[in-house]
Amino acid sequence: MKHNITITRNDQYDFVVCGGGPAGFASALSAARQGLKTAVVEQMGCLGGVSTSGGIHVFLGGRKLNEATREHVRVIGGIFDEFTDSLIADGYAVEPNTIDMSFNPFGWYPRMASGIHCDPIGIKTRMEDMLLSAGVRIYYFSTLTDVIMDQSTIESIIVHNKDGFVSLSARCFADCTGDGDLASLCNVPFEKGRKEDGLTTPASVIMVVDNVDGHDLVTYQNEHQSPKLVEIIERLKSEGSWPFLFEIFVSMQLVEKDVFLINTVRQIGVDGTSEMSRSKALTEGRRQNIKLFAIMKQHFPGFANARIRTIYDWIGIRESRRISSVHNIKLSDALNGASYDDCIAATTYNFDLPDPLKPSYDPMMGDAKRPNAKRKHIVIQIPYRSLIPQKVDNLIVAGRCIGCDREVLGPVRIMGPCMQMGQAAGTAAALFSTTKSFKTVDTDVLRKRLWDAHVINPLTLPFD
Numbered sequence: 001m002k003h004n005i006t007i008t009r010n011d012q013y014d015f016v017v018c019g020g021g022p023a024g025f026a027s028a029l030s031a032a033r034q035g036l037k038t039a040v041v042e043q044m045g046c047l048g049g050v051s052t053s054g055g056i057h058v059f060l061g062g063r064k065l066n067e068a069t070r071e072h073v074r075v076i077g078g079i080f081d082e083f084t085d086s087l088i089a090d091g092y093a094v095e096p097n098t099i100d101m102s103f104n105p106f107g108w109y110p111r112m113a114s115g116i117h118c119d120p121i122g123i124k125t126r127m128e129d130m131l132l133s134a135g136v137r138i139y140y141f142s143t144l145t146d147v148i149m150d151q152s153t154i155e156s157i158i159v160h161n162k163d164g165f166v167s168l169s170a171r172c173f174a175d176c177t178g179d180g181d182l183a184s185l186c187n188v189p190f191e192k193g194r195k196e197d198g199l200t201t202p203a204s205v206i207m208v209v210d211n212v213d214g215h216d217l218v219t220y221q222n223e224h225q226s227p228k229l230v231e232i233i234e235r236l237k238s239e240g241s242w243p244f245l246f247e248i249f250v251s252m253q254l255v256e257k258d259v260f261l262i263n264t265v266r267q268i269g270v271d272g273t274s275e276m277s278r279s280k281a282l283t284e285g286r287r288q289n290i291k292l293f294a295i296m297k298q299h300f301p302g303f304a305n306a307r308i309r310t311i312y313d314w315i316g317i318r319e320s321r322r323i324s325s326v327h328n329i330k331l332s333d334a335l336n337g338a339s340y341d342d343c344i345a346a347t348t349y350n351f352d353l354p355d356p357l358k359p360s361y362d363p364m365m366g367d368a369k370r371p372n373a374k375r376k377h378i379v380i381q382i383p384y385r386s387l388i389p390q391k392v393d394n395l396i397v398a399g400r401c402i403g404c405d406r407e408v409l410g411p412v413r414i415m416g417p418c419m420q421m422g423q424a425a426g427t428a429a430a431l432f433s434t435t436k437s438f439k440t441v442d443t444d445v446l447r448k449r450l451w452d453a454h455v456i457n458p459l460t461l462p463f464d
C-alpha cells in the first residue's frame with residue numbers, strides 16, 4: 001500500500017517538551033530562562049492540560065492548611081508560586097487565605113480551600129505570555145506521532161500538524177504528555193492500572209454550570225454536614241431515579257461567584273491510551289452530564305435556575321502509563337516518608353485514587369486499613385531518579401506519568417507537584433550540556449539551582 005508520509009521540515013532546538021500541561025509549561029519555562037532554545041508540542045490549542053482543556057481549574061498541592069494557625073501555608077515554590085501569585089494579583093485566582101472556611105463554596109473541604117482556584121482564561125493566557133516572553137516556540141495543534149532514535153538517544157521526534165509531518169531535533173527531550181506517549185514510543189517499559197487486571201481509576205468529563213444559588217447550596221451542605229449530598233442521592237436511588245454508578249456529587253465554585261465546576265460523572269473501564277476507549281468515554285460522559293444536570297435542577301439545593309455553561313470536550317484521565325524509571329517510588333517509601341538525596345519535588349496531598357469499579361469509593365483514604373491511615377509522614381518526596389526512564393539517555397519525564405507504584409499516583413498527580421517536577425526537568429535539561437545522559441546529571445548542582453529558584457521549600461524538602 002502506498003502512503004504519503006514525508007517529513008516536510010526539520011526544526012532544531014536544544015530542548016523539546018511534549019505536552020503543555022502544568023508539568024510541560026514549567027519544564028519549558030525553566031529551560032528557556034536558563035538559555036535553552038526550547039519548544040513545546042501541544043495537541044490542543046492552549047496550554048494548561050487538564051487545568052484548561054480538561055476543565056479542572058483548582059491547583060492543589062501548593063498550599064497546605066496549618067491546623068494550628070488555620071493558615072494555608074506555601075509548601076511548594078518557584079514557578080508554581082510565581083504563576084499562581086500573578087493570577088491572584090490580577091483577580092484571575094483566589095488567595096486561599098481569604099476564603100471564609102465557615103462558609104466555603106470552593107469545594108467545601110479545607111483541603112479544597114488550600115487549592116488555588118483559577119479562572120481558565122487566566123491560566124491559558126498567563127502560561128502563554130510567560131512562555132512567549134521567555135522565547136519558547138509553542139507548536140499548537142501538533143500531535144507527537146513518532147520518534148527517531150540512534151540506539152538509546154532520541155535524535156528527533158515527528159509531530160503531525162497542518163504542515164504535515166514535521167521533525168523536531170534537540171539535544172534532549174521531556175515527556176510531559178501525562179500518558180507517557182513519548183517514553184512509550186521509545187519503548188520505555190511501563191505499568192498501567194492494577195497489577196491484577198490492568199484496570200485504572202475512573203475517568204471524568206467536567207461540566208460548568210452558572211446561575212447557581214451558591215448560598216443555598218453551601219447552607220444546605222453546612223447544615224447537613226453533607227458536602228457530597230449523599231443522603232439526597234441515596235433517596236433518589238431508593239426511588240429508582242438515580243441512574244448512575246457513582247454515588248457522590250462533587251462541585252466547587254469557580255473564581256466567578258455562583259459559577260460551579262461539576263466534577264461528578266465517572267466512567268469506569270476507560271483506557272486512557274486507547275482512542276476508541278477515550279472516544280466512547282467522552283460520549284458517555286457528555287450524556288451523563290446532561291442527565292445529571294436535569295436531576296440537579298430538580299433535586300439539589302441551589303440549582304433550580306442553573307444553566308449549563310459548558311461541558312468540556314476532553315476526557316479527564318486520572319491514571320494511565322507510569323514509566324519504569326531508575327527508581328520507581330514505592331508505596332512503602334511514600335507511607336514511611338522515605339528521604340532521597342536527589343529529591344527535587346514533594347507532595348503533601350492525599351492518597352486519592354478512586355476504585356476502578358466502584359467510582360465513589362476511594363480505597364486510599366478513610367478507614368484504618370487504607371494507606372492514608374497508615375501514613376507516618378505528611379511529606380512524600382519525589383526523587384530525581386523517578387523522572388528518569390530506563391533505556392533512553394536524553395529523555396526526562398515529568399508530571400502524571402513518572403515512575404511510581406500506582407497508589408502513589410494519588411498524591412503525586414495533582415498540579416502543584418507536577419509543576420515542581422516540570423521545573424526540575426527543565427533545570428536538568430539546562431545541565432544536560434555538561435553530560436550525555438540525564439542519568440549522569442549532577443543532582444547536587446541541580447538541587448542547588450532549584451534551591452536558588454525557591455523550588456525547594458524547606459518545609460517539605462530538606463536542603464543542607
Ligand SMILES: Cc1cc2nc3c(=O)[nH]c(=O)nc-3n(C[C@H](O)[C@H](O)[C@H](O)COP(=O)(O)OP(=O)(O)OC[C@H]3O[C@@H](n4cnc5c(N)ncnc54)[C@H](O)[C@@H]3O)c2cc1C
Nearest residue numbers: 019021022023043049050060144177178316399400413415
Ligand atoms: C477529572 C480530574 C480531576 C482532577 N482534579 C484535580 C484537582 O482538583 N486539582 C489538581 O491539582 N489536580 C487534579 N487532577 C490531576 C491533575 O489535573 C493532573 O494529574 C495534572 O494535570 C497532570 O499534569 P501533566 O502536566 O502531567 O499532564 P496534563 O495536565 O494531562 O497535560 C498533558 C498535556 O499534554 C498534551 N498531550 C498529550 N499527549 C500528547 C501528544 N501525543 N502530542 C501532543 N500533546 C499531547 C495534552 O493535550 C495536555 O495538554 C485531576 C485530574 C482529573 C483527570
